[in-house]
Amino acid sequence: xxxxxxxxxxxxxxxxxxxxxxxxxxxxxxxxxxxxxxxxxxxxxxxxxxxxxxxxxxxxxxxxxxxxxxxxxxxxxxxxxxxxxxxxxxxxxxxxxxxxxxxxxxxxxxxxxxxxxxxxxxxxxxxxxxxxxxxxxxxxxxxxxxxxxxxx
Amino acid sequence: xxxxxxxxxxxxxxxxxxxxxxxxxxxxxxxxxxxxxxxxxxxxxxxxxxxxxxxxxxxxxxxxxxxxxxxxxxxxxxxxxxxxxxxxxxxxxxxxxxxxxxxxxxxxxxxxxxxxxxxxxxxxxxxxxxxxxxxxxxxxxxxxxxxxxxxx
Numbered sequence: 001x002x003x004x005x006x007x008x009x010x011x012x013x014x015x016x017x018x019x020x021x022x023x024x025x026x027x028x029x030x031x032x033x034x035x036x037x038x039x040x041x042x043x044x045x046x047x048x049x050x051x052x053x054x055x056x057x058x059x060x061x062x063x064x065x066x067x068x069x070x071x072x073x074x075x076x077x078x079x080x081x082x083x084x085x086x087x088x089x090x091x092x093x094x095x096x097x098x099x100x101x102x103x104x105x106x107x108x109x110x111x112x113x114x115x116x117x118x119x120x121x122x123x124x125x126x127x128x129x130x131x132x133x134x135x136x137x138x139x140x141x142x143x144x145x146x147x148x149x150x151x152x
Numbered sequence: 153x154x155x156x157x158x159x160x161x162x163x164x165x166x167x168x169x170x171x172x173x174x175x176x177x178x179x180x181x182x183x184x185x186x187x188x189x190x191x192x193x194x195x196x197x198x199x200x201x202x203x204x205x206x207x208x209x210x211x212x213x214x215x216x217x218x219x220x221x222x223x224x225x226x227x228x229x230x231x232x233x234x235x236x237x238x239x240x241x242x243x244x245x246x247x248x249x250x251x252x253x254x255x256x257x258x259x260x261x262x263x264x265x266x267x268x269x270x271x272x273x274x275x276x277x278x279x280x281x282x283x284x285x286x287x288x289x290x291x292x293x294x295x296x297x298x299x300x301x302x303x304x
Binding site: 014015017018019020021022023024025026028029030033034037040041052053054071088091093094095096097098099100101102103104105106107108109110111116117118119120121122123124125126128129131132133134135136141142143145146147148149150151 | 166167169170171172173174175176177178180181182185186189192193204205206223240243245246247248249250251252253254255256257258259260261262263268269270271272273274275276277278280281283284285286287288293294295297298299300301302303
């Protein structure tokens with residue numbers, strides 16, 4: 001793999017030509033994506049992740065190791081030297097768009113009108129506008145107006 | 153739940169106030185998201201999904217049932233009446249933004265420069281521009297310039 005790609009040598013890809021499938025092979029389970037969400041929200045130590053997700057220790061240990069191996073998280077010693085902390089790599093930080101899209105879909109479809117939920121806000125405290133794919137002219141596109149071209 | 157929300161009554165939410173977590177509870181596993189990807193790309197019958205993903209029959213059966221129960225897919229009889237077909241609901245179609253974000257991250261991070269991959273193109277055959285979250289003024293934002301506000 002070239003610089004800038006994740007460290008995914010030796011991966012047994014489900015569908016090698018499809019970028020959706022490769023991403024899901026790397027981070028496509030609920031716990032991995034919740035760990036990434038929490039790392040974006042400031043979690044660094046094992047116990048931070050454990051408290052926020054409620055995930056079992058053995059599963060958390062395995063998921064953190066996979067995310068390090070796959071180039072999504074870096075592990076290093078805290079300044080005190082007494083514990084390990086985790087930080088998102090550049091590739092991990094770049095999952096921000098995906099986490100925002102999961103959040104916004106959830107806001108639209110997974111809450112009743114009277115249920116409260118957390119909000120992602122900008123530096124002025126204003127919620128982000130909805131992400132919508134567009135064509136190169138800025139016109140919104142959807143399932144009906146786009147096509148997947150297979151790799152050669 | 154109100155109209156427009158998925159049929160998720162009785163869900164045991166991992167983190168009830170977080171829209172990211174609720175979405176992952178509904179669709180956050182690799183197979184579910186690949187099934188949704190394939191439904192967006194025209195898969196309708198059980199065998200379509202089976203051939204495209206290579207998923208085992210028993211897992212596919214269970215995932216399709218969950219996606220119907222959760223309001224992401226509708227199941228109905230084909231015009232011939234001899235088999236069941238699946239179509240995305242409005243909530244399922246609205247996962248397009250998430251699928252596009254997974255695709256674009258994969259294009260950036262899960263392929264070496266010399267590896268071919270499929271492309272998602274608009275009606276003119278042009279790949280979609282990169283999705284990037286912005287604030288309400290259209291300025292790009294990232295992990296450092298956004299904050300999660302907890303629900304009250």
